[in-house]
Amino acid sequence: MTPIRPRRSALYMPGSNLRALEKAKTLAADGVIFDLEDAVAPDLKTQAREQVCAAVQAGGYGRRELVIRINALDTPWGEADLAAAVAAAPDAILVPKVSTAETLAAVGLRLRKLGAAERTRVWAMIETPLAILRAESIASAARDVDTRLDCIVMGTNDLAKDTRARLLPGRAAMLPWLMTALAAARAHGIDILDGVYNGLSDPEGFRTECEQSRDGGFDGKTLIHPDQIATANDIFAPSRDEVETAKTIVEAFDEPENAGKGAISLNGRMVERLHAEMAKRTLALADAIAARPV
Ligand SMILES: CC(C)(COP(=O)(O)OP(=O)(O)OC[C@H]1O[C@@H](n2cnc3c(N)ncnc32)[C@H](O)[C@@H]1OP(=O)(O)O)[C@@H](O)C(=O)NCCC(=O)NCCSC(=O)C[C@H](O)C(=O)O
Numbered sequence: 001m002t003p004i005r006p007r008r009s010a011l012y013m014p015g016s017n018l019r020a021l022e023k024a025k026t027l028a029a030d031g032v033i034f035d036l037e038d039a040v041a042p043d044l045k046t047q048a049r050e051q052v053c054a055a056v057q058a059g060g061y062g063r064r065e066l067v068i069r070i071n072a073l074d075t076p077w078g079e080a081d082l083a084a085a086v087a088a089a090p091d092a093i094l095v096p097k098v099s100t101a102e103t104l105a106a107v108g109l110r111l112r113k114l115g116a117a118e119r120t121r122v123w124a125m126i127e128t129p130l131a132i133l134r135a136e137s138i139a140s141a142a143r144d145v146d147t148r149l150d151c152i153v154m155g156t157n158d159l160a161k162d163t164r165a166r167l168l169p170g171r172a173a174m175l176p177w178l179m180t181a182l183a184a185a186r187a188h189g190i191d192i193l194d195g196v197y198n199g200l201s202d203p204e205g206f207r208t209e210c211e212q213s214r215d216g217g218f219d220g221k222t223l224i225h226p227d228q229i230a231t232a233n234d235i236f237a238p239s240r241d242e243v244e245t246a247k248t249i250v251e252a253f254d255e256p257e258n259a260g261k262g263a264i265s266l267n268g269r270m271v272e273r274l275h276a277e278m279a280k281r282t283l284a285l286a287d288a289i290a291a292r293p294v
Pocket residue numbers: 011012013014019020021023024035038039127154155156157158159195196224225226
C-alpha cells in the first residue's frame with residue numbers, strides 16, 4: 001500500500017496577510033494553501049507573491065504540507081507566480097480554474113523547463129462547469145508523470161458563481177458535481193479535497209458539511225478559518241470505533257480457518273476480503289495521523 005499523507009484539513013490564507021502566514025505555523029492544519037489568487041486584490045498580487053515565496057523558503061511550518069495557489073496562467077500574474085513558486089519549492093502548486101487536461105500538461109512542461117524540485121507536486125482546482133463535464137479527462141492527467149498531478153481540490157464558490165446553483169444546506173445541487181469529481185479522482189488514484197464552507201459563525205453547519213463530505217469519500221476539506229481545523233481533523237480521521245472494527249476484520253482474515261474464504265460472517269455482518277483491504281487502509285490512515293509530530 002502506498003504511504004498515506006493525511007489531508008484532512010487544508011487552510012487557505014490570503015498571501016497578502018502576513019499575520020495569517022505567521023499564524024499558520026502554529027495551527028494544526030494538515031496543509032496550508034498560500035493563496036495568490038482570489039483572496040488577493042490585484043494591487044497586492046506582486047507583494048503577496050514575494051511574501052508567500054519568502055515564507056515558504058524560510059520554512060518553520062513543520063510537518064504541514066505547503067501549497068501555493070497561483071493565478072491561472074492566462075492571467076497577467078500566472079507565469080510570474082509559477083516561476084516564483086517553483087523557486088520557493090513548496091510541496092505542491094495549486095492551479096486554479098483548470099478546465100482541460102491540456103492546462104495540466106502545459107504546467108508540467110513549464111515545471112520541467114523551470115527545473116522544479118522533484119518533490120513539488122501539482123494540485124488542480126475543479127471549479128468551472130467545463131471542468132465538471134471533463135472531470136475524468138482532467139484527473140486522467142495524473143497518469144502522465146510529467147504533470148505531477150497529485151490532488152484535486154473542489155472550488156465550490158466558483159462553481160456556484162458560474163452555474164448559479166445555490167450553496168444551501170445539504171448541497172443538493174452541488175452533490176452530483178462533487179461526486180462526479182470524486183469518481184474521477186478515485187478512478188485515477190489521486191486524492192480529492194472538498195470545497196470551503198463560508199459560514200464562519202456556523203460550526204454546526206460546518207460539521208454537518210464535513211460529515212457529508214467524508215461520507216461521500218473525500219480525503220479532507222479546504223478551510224478558510226483556523227476555527228474550522230479541529231472539526232475537519234476530527235471528522236476526516238477514522239474514529240476509535242472504526243479503528244477497532246478494522247482491526248477485528250484484518251485479524252479475522254488472518255485466522256487460519258479463514259485462509260481460503262472470500263467472505264465470512266463477523267459479528268452479524270457479511271465481511272469480504274475487499275472489506276479487509278478497506279480496513280487496512282483505515283488502519284494505515286490512523287497510523288499516519290498518529291505518527292504526525294504536533
Ligand atoms: C474570512 C477572514 C477574512 C476573517 O478574518 P479575521 O476577521 O481576521 O478573522 P478572526 O479575527 O476571527 O481571526 C482570528 C485569528 O485567526 C487568524 N486567521 C484568520 N483567518 C486565517 C487564515 N485563513 N489563516 C491563518 N490565520 C487566520 C487571524 O489573523 C487572527 O489571528 P490573531 O491576530 O492571532 O488573533 C479570514 O479568515 C480569511 O482571510 N480567510 C481566508 C480567505 C481565503 O483565503 N479565501 C480564498 C480561498 S476560498 C476559495 O476561493 C476556494 C475556491 O477557489 C472556490 O472557488 O470555492
